[in-house]
Amino acid sequence: MSRVKERFYSFNNYLRGIFGTRVHRISLDAGLGCPNIDGTLSDEGCIYCNNKGFAAYARTSKTLEEQIESSMRFYSQHLGAKKFIAYFQAFTNTYAQTPHLKKVYDTVKKFDEIVGVFISTRPDCVDEDKIKLIAEYKKNYLVWIEYGLQTTHDHILNSINRNHTYKDFLAAVELTKRYEIQVGVHLIVGLPSATYQDMMDDALRIAKCGIQGVKFHVLHVLKDTQLEKVYRSGRLRLLTRAEYIKVLCDYLERLPSRCVVLRLISTAFGEYLVAPLWINQKSKIIEEISQELEKRGTHQGYYCSYEGARCQGQ
Numbered sequence: 001m002s003r004v005k006e007r008f009y010s011f012n013n014y015l016r017g018i019f020g021t022r023v024h025r026i027s028l029d030a031g032l033g034c035p036n037i038d039g040t041l042s043d044e045g046c047i048y049c050n051n052k053g054f055a056a057y058a059r060t061s062k063t064l065e066e067q068i069e070s071s072m073r074f075y076s077q078h079l080g081a082k083k084f085i086a087y088f089q090a091f092t093n094t095y096a097q098t099p100h101l102k103k104v105y106d107t108v109k110k111f112d113e114i115v116g117v118f119i120s121t122r123p124d125c126v127d128e129d130k131i132k133l134i135a136e137y138k139k140n141y142l143v144w145i146e147y148g149l150q151t152t153h154d155h156i157l158n159s160i161n162r163n164h165t166y167k168d169f170l171a172a173v174e175l176t177k178r179y180e181i182q183v184g185v186h187l188i189v190g191l192p193s194a195t196y197q198d199m200m201d202d203a204l205r206i207a208k209c210g211i212q213g214v215k216f217h218v219l220h221v222l223k224d225t226q227l228e229k230v231y232r233s234g235r236l237r238l239l240t241r242a243e244y245i246k247v248l249c250d251y252l253e254r255l256p257s258r259c260v261v262l263r264l265i266s267t268a269f270g271e272y273l274v275a276p277l278w279i280n281q282k283s284k285i286i287e288e289i290s291q292e293l294e295k296r297g298t299h300q301g302y303y304c305s306y307e308g309a310r311c312q313g314q
């Protein structure tokens with residue numbers, strides 16, 4: 001597979017297989033909230049959360065249409081892009097009544113260049129009505145739901161104030177599978193108190209649960225977060241670059257080769273990033289991960305006995 005040559009199944013490769021060209025993802029802020037911030041579950045949020053640090057449009061004054069237009073203009077002028085994915089990224093993008101969500105998602109219909117709709121949300125913020133609505137977009141778009149899980153260990157979820165459980169995630173995945181929507185999961189590598197074995201358990205559980213994609217984040221500290229206080233007090237040890245590369249390769253070896261790697265490492269805007277600063281050397285780190293797999297003579301799926309779920313286009 002070009003996948004084996006590539007050593008892991010990249011998102012670009014996946015999209016190219018479907019659309020025959022590079023497709024750009026446009027990050028959007030639909031103005032929706034989050035129950036972990038508005039007091040419904042908590043008013044403090046996840047300890048690492050500052051949406052401004054990773055979402056270009058988080059709490060922008062621009063309308064969705066304006067966000068889409070300006071991003072499409074930028075990517076077509078600079079990279080010649082012609083096709084785009086609308087990525088509802090900031091906050092919790094199923095956290096509203098279904099009619100309102102329909103209005104939000106329907107914005108994409110105004111733009112012929114949009115070929116995909118990706119919705120990022122919490123696993124405890126979906127129900128059958130919302131999933132049914134999202135499934136309708138499959139007629140005309142490539143549709144994925146990305147669930148923020150971060151870890152499969154409830155005691156670690158508690159410690160980072162996620163306020164949902166691994167069981168909530170499994171229930172959301174089962175519901176989403178019934179409507180044949182592709183599922184991605186967000187995982188954080190290097191969470192406080194997560195041991196190496198905890199992370200490998202995560203890999204095994206994710207490999208088994210039959211989802212189509214994984215998005216990796218490395219734990220990093222953003223300004224104005226609970227995590228920043230812990231970090232400044234000296235009570236937080238972050239992974240080194242070398243440790244991240246090693247753990248990521250171990251992780252990839254345990255995931256099904258068919259599982260799309262939606263992202264290998266997260267980045268953050270410099271003005272918000274406290275530590276570690278190396279995360280923003282994204283291309284270099286991706287290269288180092290490939291080199292490490294090459295050195296080992298392994299690839300994604302090397303130690304995985306699960307076939308994994310098939311994606312649209314595979």
Ligand code: SF4
Pocket residue numbers: 034035036037044045046049050051090091092122148
């Ligand atoms: S669920 Fe997402 S938006 Fe809400 S507090 Fe956590 S990271 Fe932030």
